[in-house]
Every structure is written in structure tokens, then in C-alpha cells.
Amino acid sequence: MRVRLIFFGTPLIVADGAPVRFENRKAAALLAYLSALPQAHSREKLAALLWPDTDQALAALRTTLWEIRKKIEGDWLNITRQDITLTPDDDCWADVAAFGDLLRRAAAPDLDRPTRIALLQQAVDLVQDDFLAGFSLRDSAEFDDWQRDQQRYYQRLQGRALADLAALYEQVGDLNAAIFTAERLRALDRLAEEPVEILMRLHAAAGQRQQALRTYQDYAALIDAELGAAPGEAICALVDSLAKPTARSTQTARMMFPAGEGLAIGGVTAAIFREPDSVPGRPRRLIGREALLSRLLALLQQGERVLLTGMGGIGKTSTAAASASAFIAATGAPVLWLETAFQSADEIFVALARSFDRQQAALTQREPGAFVRDLLANQRSLLVLDNCWNAGALFDVLRALPTSLPVLLTARLRIPIDGEVIDLTVLNANDARALIAHHARRDLPDDADFAALLRMMGGHPYALEIAGKQLKAQPGLTAGDLRARYARGTQEIAVPGGFGEEGRENIARVIAASVEALSAEAQTTLIQMGALPMPRASAELVALMLDAAPQDLDAPLGELEQASLIGVEGGGNAIPLYRLHDLTHGYCRDQVRGADDARRRLIAGVTAYVRRHSRQPLHVEAEYGNILGAVRAARQVSDGAMVIEIVRAIMIDGYFDARGYTPELLDHLDAAVNLAEDVGADAHEALHLLLSKRINVMQMQGRLDEAFSDNLRALATAPDLYRRALLATTLATLAYRLKQSEYTLYLDEAEAVARRHTFHDILCRITEFRGVVASTDGDREGARLHLTDAVEHAEKMNDPRRLFFALYNLAVVEIELMNCAAAEDHLRAAHALAEAQGSELWMAMCFSGMGRCTHLRGDPEQTYRLMTDALNISRRIGDLRLVEWVQQFLRDEGYIRAQQ
Numbered sequence: 001m002r003v004r005l006i007f008f009g010t011p012l013i014v015a016d017g018a019p020v021r022f023e024n025r026k027a028a029a030l031l032a033y034l035s036a037l038p039q040a041h042s043r044e045k046l047a048a049l050l051w052p053d054t055d056q057a058l059a060a061l062r063t064t065l066w067e068i069r070k071k072i073e074g075d076w077l078n079i080t081r082q083d084i085t086l087t088p089d090d091d092c093w094a095d096v097a098a099f100g101d102l103l104r105r106a107a108a109p110d111l112d113r114p115t116r117i118a119l120l121q122q123a124v125d126l127v128q129d130d131f132l133a134g135f136s137l138r139d140s141a142e143f144d145d146w147q148r149d150q151q152r153y154y155q156r157l158q159g160r161a162l163a164d165l166a167a168l169y170e171q172v173g174d175l176n177a178a179i180f181t182a183e184r185l186r187a188l189d190r191l192a193e194e195p196v197e198i199l200m201r202l203h204a205a206a207g208q209r210q211q212a213l214r215t216y217q218d219y220a221a222l223i224d225a226e227l228g229a230a231p232g233e234a235i236c237a238l239v240d241s242l243a244k245p246t247a248r249s250t251q252t253a254r255m256m257f258p259a260g261e262g263l264a265i266g267g268v269t270a271a272i273f274r275e276p277d278s279v280p281g282r283p284r285r286l287i288g289r290e291a292l293l294s295r296l297l298a299l300l301q302q303g304e305r306v307l308l309t310g311m312g313g314i315g316k317t318s319t320a321a322a323s324a325s326a327f328i329a330a331t332g333a334p335v336l337w338l339e340t341a342f343q344s345a346d347e348i349f350v351a352l353a354r355s356f357d358r359q360q361a362a363l364t365q366r367e368p369g370a371f372v373r374d375l376l377a378n379q380r381s382l383l384v385l386d387n388c389w390n391a392g393a394l395f396d397v398l399r400a401l402p403t404s405l406p407v408l409l410t411a412r413l414r415i416p417i418d419g420e421v422i423d424l425t426v427l428n429a430n431d432a433r434a435l436i437a438h439h440a441r442r443d444l445p446d447d448a449d450f451a452a453l454l455r456m457m458g459g460h461p462y463a464l465e466i467a468g469k470q471l472k473a474q475p476g477l478t479a480g481d482l483r484a485r486y487a488r489g490t491q492e493i494a495v496p497g498g499f500g501e502e503g504r505e506n507i508a509r510v511i512a513a514s515v516e517a518l519s520a521e522a523q524t525t526l527i528q529m530g531a532l533p534m535p536r537a538s539a540e541l542v543a544l545m546l547d548a549a550p551q552d553l554d555a556p557l558g559e560l561e562q563a564s565l566i567g568v569e570g571g572g573n574a575i576p577l578y579r580l581h582d583l584t585h586g587y588c589r590d591q592v593r594g595a596d597d598a599r600r601r602l603i604a605g606v607t608a609y610v611r612r613h614s615r616q617p618l619h620v621e622a623e624y625g626n627i628l629g630a631v632r633a634a635r636q637v638s639d640g641a642m643v644i645e646i647v648r649a650i651m652i653d654g655y656f657d658a659r660g661y662t663p664e665l666l667d668h669l670d671a672a673v674n675l676a677e678d679v680g681a682d683a684h685e686a687l688h689l690l691l692s693k694r695i696n697v698m699q700m701q702g703r704l705d706e707a708f709s710d711n712l713r714a715l716a717t718a719p720d721l722y723r724r725a726l727l728a729t730t731l732a733t734l735a736y737r738l739k740q741s742e743y744t745l746y747l748d749e750a751e752a753v754a755r756r757h758t759f760h761d762i763l764c765r766i767t768e769f770r771g772v773v774a775s776t777d778g779d780r781e782g783a784r785l786h787l788t789d790a791v792e793h794a795e796k797m798n799d800p801r802r803l804f805f806a807l808y809n810l811a812v813v814e815i816e817l818m819n820c821a822a823a824e825d826h827l828r829a830a831h832a833l834a835e836a837q838g839s840e841l842w843m844a845m846c847f848s849g850m851g852r853c854t855h856l857r858g859d860p861e862q863t864y865r866l867m868t869d870a871l872n873i874s875r876r877i878g879d880l881r882l883v884e885w886v887q888q889f890l891r892d893e894g895y896i897r898a899q900q
Contacts, residue, residue, distance in 0.1 A: 002455065003072055005094040007032045008154075009129035009414050010423065015072045017459035018428040022071070026050050027064050029137055034077075034086035035094035036131070036150055042083050049143055099126045099154070103161060113168060114593060120165040124184070127158045128309065129414035159188050166198060172593055173636055175206040176533065176629075180389050184413070187391040191223060197235050207635050207667045209242050211344050218392070270338045270351040276329040279337070280569055281321040287438060288431030289319055292422070296323040297330060300382055300406040305398070305419030307409045312583045313462030313507065314424045316410035320384055323408060327382045337384045345369065345396035347662055352376070369400030377402045385409045387582070426459030435461060439468025439564075442475070449480035456483055456509075462581060463510045469564040470514065486513045511587045514563055522556040526565060529580060530588025531598035533629020536569065536579040541623055545605030575622035599633045603642050606630035610646050614653035621655070631668045640675040647672035648686050651693040661697060669694055688717040695730060708734045722762075725753040729765050736773065764793035764802050768809065775813055783813045804833045804842055811849050820853040827853070841882075844873040848886055855893060864895050
């Protein structure tokens with residue numbers, strides 16, 4: 001009988017793949033003590049520890065030992081008349097013993113770096129929670145004291161291992177893995193300063209300057225609230241070394257311009273599903289989890305928050321997908337699904353807002369979390385946060401979400417959320433047999449070879465899936481053949497928590513042997529995919545990385561899909577992507593870690609892909625994570641030309657205007673600007689265009705001083721009169737918002753050039769700006785003249801966006817002049833544009849303006865109806881500023897009291 005003893009987290013004892021339940025909880029306490037201290041212990045000492053207040057302690061110990069031996073057969077527990085010893089061996093595996101063994105092996109002085117990384121990764125992944133988390137013996141204070149001491153001991157070991165592992169990942173250039181490891185280190189003690197300093201330094205090295213500063217700001221706020229203290233000198237010096245300040249300007253102006261040109265998106269995969277069959281990854285049958293699925297559905301319908309945790313490949317995502325599908329079927333409510341990975345809280349907030357087409361509004365908020373909470377407050381839906389690898393970001397997101405919103409999370413780490421935490425364990429023997437037969441699609445003989453294969457799989461769903469699909473793909477293959485193939489797999493890889501020695505047999509051997517059985521072309525294709533920053537890519541990108549034609553990959557990709565090493569997602573209107581399971585991706589990454597050729601192939605492949613598709617936002621978005629990862633790689637190898645080319649294509653050729661930016665893209669934009677400046681005159685055109693886009697971003701974020709500085713730099717490199725006049729116009733608006741009186745000089749210069757060369761779009765901007773300034777200064781007649789001029793220019797240039805805002809602003813001025821008939825004419829024209837463009841925001845603005853007109857006409861019922869329409873739309877789309885304005889109007893004019 002094979003025994004697995006798991007004591008990191010809630011105690012779990014598994015025999016031949018089935019959990020063992022003891023009548024007496026002191027059986028688990030005894031096994032935990034013996035596992036943590038693998039030496040001979042006298043009966044008297046153990047009895048006194050566990051039964052301190054009874055004369056029958058030795059008898060109670062004998063009874064407990066009898067129960068253990070009865071339920072778990074084997075020689076793994078050595079019991080004599082004097083003492084008791086637990087010795088882990090091939091038939092008995094204990095996570096705490098494996099943890100210590102892995103750390104000792106990793107400390108050997110003659111190890112190469114990849115081997116040390118693999119050993120440390122296996123060790124830290126075993127620790128999914130505190131030692132005996134949530135367990136205690138109420139009648140044994142001495143045992144509880146020992147348990148607390150052991151918890152602190154393992155925390156110290158885990159902390160040192162995580163710090164060493166983060167440093168090793170940084171040394172081999174895998175900054176994503178280093179950041180994830182540092183996040184785990186920080187989660188051990190969120191008040192400690194050293195993990196924060198490590199994390200900030202890694203974010204900065206990865207080109208994520210803003211995230212580094214956000215990490216500092218969060219830490220400073222935390223220790224101020226908890227300890228009344230400030231960060232130390234070392235971390236403050238690190239902040240000072242991060243080139244530019246990021247504090248947003250608090251100055252605001254009553255401008256009625258259209259919002260910035262770019263729309264921001266999060267670097268997170270997000271989608272809304274409204275039909276049960278539309279949820280991706282939903283298994284046809286969820287074998288072995290049927291009771292759990294019913295329990296999950298009940299919890300989610302009650303509005304609970306639930307975390308599914310467990311080792312990699314245990315079925316967290318498939319269980320979540322099945323639960324999401326069942327939720328839609330049972331409630332009719334949609335599911336909002338986000339794959340969060342390493343992303344920051346702000347990127348997750350923007351992705352949530354983007355699902356409702358409110359990404360731009362999210363970025364203009366000082367507190368995007370509060371914006372998202374209001375946006376989701378009235379949503380009847382389920383939120384799924386899949387693959388949560390950034391515990392710090394997850395805590396920030398959960399704090400911001402409405403408490404009434406049901407949330408289902410998946411993570412390898414056992415994160416202590418305020419809700420249900422459910423550990424997914426391996427399947428029992430019967431369910432394992434059913435699952436492998438399900439994937440094999442044929443009857444399998446229940447013989448010794450099949451039983452041995454099942455034991456080798458250890459009840460692990462992903463291993464069973466690979467084995468079953470390989471049996472299906474090769475009808476002549478027997479269970480004995482497959483077991484022999486896996487037994488030859490000797491590759492040791494970093495395996496997620498809960499596996500240890502057994503895990504390398506169950507997973508590493510299965511994956512390694514499966515790869516070894518592939519054709520040379522399929523092996524090359526799969527291993528090269530390990531260089532991908534994301535575990536998914538289009539066939540086109542993989543082909544470009546391999547310098548091959550896409551049709552040449554049809555056969556190897558089909559072979560990989562048959563072997564269950566990759567799957568296909570997307571299709572229809574989406575770009576089809578080949579996705580690797582995260583365990584397979586981890587295997588492939590180990591093969592190419594630190595390999596300069598693989599990194600160069602990634603950079604070259606992505607650059608070629610961006611050259612082809614920079615004007616096709618759908619294609620860019622499909623590979624967005626890989627594109628940003630390639631920029632990170634190019635920065636790491638100091639390939640400035642590629643950084644400039646890729647960032648310029650994303651920012652200039654249409655993607656930025658269609659989809660916007662993410663915090664990481666903004667960091668890469670900063671780097672590209674600096675690199676272009678270093679190049680000098682040969683990169684002036686690129687520098688000018690990059691600065692122009694960064695000006696848009698700075699304005700959207702309220703960083704007006706930085707936008708003004710960038711505008712001056714861009715003006716110095718303007719290639720022609722048109723660009724010079726356009727930048728002078730922007731400079732004038734920034735100077736005005738910064739309360740600089742010389743704004744009129746910039747504006748006059750821009751207008752003179754624009755009128756001389758009939759630049760209607762620039763003249764529209766200038767006259768609209770003059771109209772807003774005049775209105776703000778109380779010159780309503782002057783504002784009417786300027787805005788009428790702006791409408792004429794917008795009509796000549798056939799720009800619906802500019803025309804809408806010119807008409808709307810002109811209507812506002814007519815209302816202030818009490819000229820309701822003219823205002824209503826302009827608003828009707830603006831509303832027609834809103835309907836033609838499908839803009840709900842524009843419609844809400846028009847309804848609010850029409851409501852002001854009917855109010856002045858003395859029609860309270862019509863006013864209340866129009867304002868209510870504006871309020872409902874602005875709430876639905878999440879425009880909180882318009883919500884606040886309408887509510888204030890209704891209060892000030894007595895409509896809310898009158899209706900109540």
C-alpha cells in the first residue's frame with residue numbers, strides 16, 4: 001500500500017489514492033509529529049505529548065497505533081516495545097520530509113544553476129499553507145506549542161528558499177518567475193520590508209517601473225496603518241532611483257473636451273459568457289468531482305466566495321469551468337471570467353472594466369478599485385478569477401469587489417480568503433480508472449499492467465488525461481507498453497506542490513516520456529514554445545519563431561494535440577491559439593531557460609508578427625502577452641532597435657487607438673522613448689511619434705506636468721508644420737490647465753499656421769478650446785461664436801467625434817444663455833450622431849442636456865424622465881462623474897424630494 005502524508009495545510013493522509021479518515025484526530029497529530037521528526041521516539045514521550053492529562057496515555061497510544069495499522073497496511077511505520085519511527089521510503093511519502101530533503105540537496109555546493117532551481121522550486125511548491133493549518137489539540141497545550149514552533153521553523157525555511165530561488169531566477173533572466181517567487185515571499189509576512197525591496201527591484205529590472213512604485217505605495221500605506229511607521233532608508237533610496245515621479249496632478253479644469261485618444265486595457269484575459277456551452281475548458285464529464293460540483297453551485301448561488309486550490313494539473317480550471325457552466329444553466333446569469341496570472345490589481349481592475357467597455361473610465365479614476373466596485377454593484381453575475389498567481393494583487397481585488405458578488409477563484413497557493421477554501425486532491429482508484437477510460441475511448445483490461453499504470457499516475461487528472469489520450473491515439477498501445485514508456489522518462493522538472501518524489505514519477509516521467517515519444521519536428525516545436533512568455537500562441541507566431549511556413553507546422557501541432565500536450569482555444573471570430581497546460585509549459589521553459597537562441601527566436605518572431613499585423617488590433621490582442629514578453633526580453637539583451645520597433649508599431653499603427661495601453665506597455669513606452677533619445681537624429685521620427693502618444697497617456701492619467709514636458713520635447717522634433725501646429729494646440733491646453741498665462745502664445749501660433757494652411761481638424765480643436773475658455777470665464781456670447789466656428793470645422797472634416805462634442809458644448813452654452821430652442825436643435829443633432837456611432841455615453845450626455853432644457857421650460861415630468869434615462873445609462877456604463885452630476889442636479893432642483 002502506497003501512503004502519502006500531507007501536513008502543509010489541513011492534514012491529509014492518502015492510501016492508494018484514497019483519503020483515509022481516522023476516528024481519533026490524534027492519529028493525524030501523531031503521524032505529523034513522526035513525519036516532521038523522522039527519528040525514534042519513545043512511547044512514553046509520545047503518550048505524554050498527546051495525552052498529558054490521563055493515566056491511560058500509553059493505552060490510548062496503543063489504540064491509536066492499532067487504528068493506523070488497521071487502515072493503512074505496510075511496513076512504513078516501525079513500532080517496537082520501546083519506541084516508534086516513521087521512515088519515508090518508496091511506499092511512504094511525507095511532504096515535510098520531502099521538503100527538508102529537497103532543501104538539503106539544493107544546498108550541495110557542486111550543483112549547476114538549473115538543477116538548484118528545479119530542487120528549490122519543488123521544495124517551495126510543497127508548502128501550500130502553514131504546517132497543520134487550522135489543526136490543534138484542545139487537550140494538549142504542549143503539542144500546540146510544538147506545532148506553533150514548527151510553523152515558524154518551516155516559515156523561516158520557506159522564506160530563505162524563496163529568496164534564494166528569486167535570486168536564481170533573476171540570474172538566469174526569468175524575471176516573471178522571479179517576480180512570482182518574490183510575491184510568495186512577501187505573502188509570508190506582508191509587514192516585512194526586505195521582500196518588498198526585492199519585489200520592487202525585480203519589477204524595475206523587468207521594465208515595470210509603475211508596478212514597482214505601486215508596490216512601494218501599497219507597502220507604505222500598510223505599515224502606516226498597521227504600525228504607524230514609515231519605510232526604511234534602503235527602500236526609500238530605491239524609490240528615488242526610479243527615474244520619474246508618478247504622483248498624479250491634483251489640478252483639474254472644467255473642460256468639456258472629448259477624452260484622450262487611447263483606450264486602456266488590462267494585460268489580463270477577460271471574457272463574458274452567457275450560455276452554458278460557451279464556457280471554455282468545460283469538460284464533457286467531471287469525473288470524480290460530481291458531489292463537489294453540486295456543493296460549489298449551492299455556495300455560488302448563495303453569493304459566497306470560493307477558492308479552489310491544489311497542485312498543478314489537479315483540475316482546478318476544469319472544475320471552475322464546469323461550475324460556471326452549471327451556474328449559467330441554473331440562474332440564467334452571465335459569468336465574467338478572468339485569467340489573472342501574474343497581473344497587478346490595477347490591470348485586473350481595468351480588465352473588469354473593459355468587459356463592460358468602461359476601460360477608459362477606469363484609468364481616469366484615482367481609485368480604480370472603487371470604480372470597479374460601483375460598476376459591479378448592480379451586476380447579477382458570477383466572477384471567476386482563474387490561475388491567481390499574484391496573492392498581493394488578489395487581496396487588493398477581493399477587498400474592492402462588492403460583498404454580494406459570488407466569486408470563484410483557482411490558485412495553487414492556499415490563499416486565506418474570506419470564504420470557502422476547498423482543496424482538490426487526487427482521484428481515488430475507481431475514479432482514476434473511469435477517467436483514463438473516458439479519455440482512451442475504449443475498454444481497458446483490468447489486469448496487473450493497468451493497475452500498475454494507475455498506481456504510477458497516482459490519481460492525478462492531467463497525468464491520466466495524457467495517458468488516456470495516448471492510448472486512444474495509438475490503438476495497439478497497451479497499458480503495459482505505456483507504463484514502460486513512462487518508466488524510461490528520467491527528466492526531473494520543477495513540479496507543483498504536493499508531489500515531491502512521487503510527483504516526479506507521476507508527472508515528470510509522463511511529460512518527459514511523452515515528449516521523447518514525439519517526432520523530431522514535434523519535439524522542436526513544443527520545446528520552442530517554452531520560450532513563449534504566455535502558455536499560448538498562434539500557429540503563425542510559432543512558425544515565425546521557428547522560421548518556418550505555417551503549413552509546415554500542421555503535422556507537428558496535430559501530433560502534439562493528439563498527445564494532449566497542447567490544446568486549441570478560440571476560433572470563430574477569435575484567432576485560434578494553441579495552449580499548453582501550465583505543467584507542460586513549465587517543462588518546456590526548463591528546457592530553454594537561459595538559452596540565448598530561444599530568446600532571440602522569440603524576439604525575432606514577435607517582431608515579424610508585429611510587422612505583419614500592427615494595423616490589425618484583433619491579431620495584436622491575441623498575442624499581446626507574448627508581444628510584451630518579447631519587449632521584456634529585448635530590453636534584457638539590450639536590443640534597443642527591436643524595443644523601439646515593436647513599441648512604435650503597437651502605439652502608432654492603430655492598436656493603441658483601438659484598444660489602448662496597459663501599465664506594462666507604458667513602462668515599455670518610457671524605455672523606447674529613452675532609447676530613441678540615446679540613438680539621436682536617426683531616431684527623431686520614432687521619438688516624435690512615441691512622445692506624441694505618451695502625451696495622450698499622461699493627459700488621461702492627469703499627469704499634466706509630464707505631458708507638458710513631453711510636448712515640448714515632441715515639438716522640438718516635429719517633422720512638418722502640421723505636426724508643429726497640432727502639438728502647439730495641445731501645449732496650449734496643457735498650459736491652460738496648469739494655469740500658465742502664456743497658453744495664449746501657443747494657441748495664437750497654432751491658429752495662425754492652421755488658418756494659413758487650412759488644417760480644419762486643428763482649427764476645430766482650437767475654436768472648441770477657445771469656446772470652453774470663454775464659457776469658463778463667463779463670456780457666453782464669445783463662447784457661442786467660437787463653438788459655432790468649431791461645429792463648422794468639424795462638419796468640413798467629417799469627424800463624428802469632434803462634431804458631437806462641438807455640438808454638445810455649443811448646446812451647453814445656449815442653455816446658459818436661456819436659448820432652449822437652439823440648444824435642443826444642437827442636442828438633437830448630437831443625439832443622431834450618438835445613435836449612429838452606438839455611443840451610450842453620448843446618449844446619456846444628450847439626455848442630461850435635454851433635461852436641462854425641459855427644466856427651464858417648466859416641464860418637471862419630462863425633465864425627471866430624461867434625467868432618469870441619463871442616470872440609468874451612466875450607471876450601466878460606469879461613468880461615475882456623469883452619475884454624480886445628474887444626482888446633484890436632481891437634488892439641487894428638488895426632483896428627488898418631489899418624486900419621493
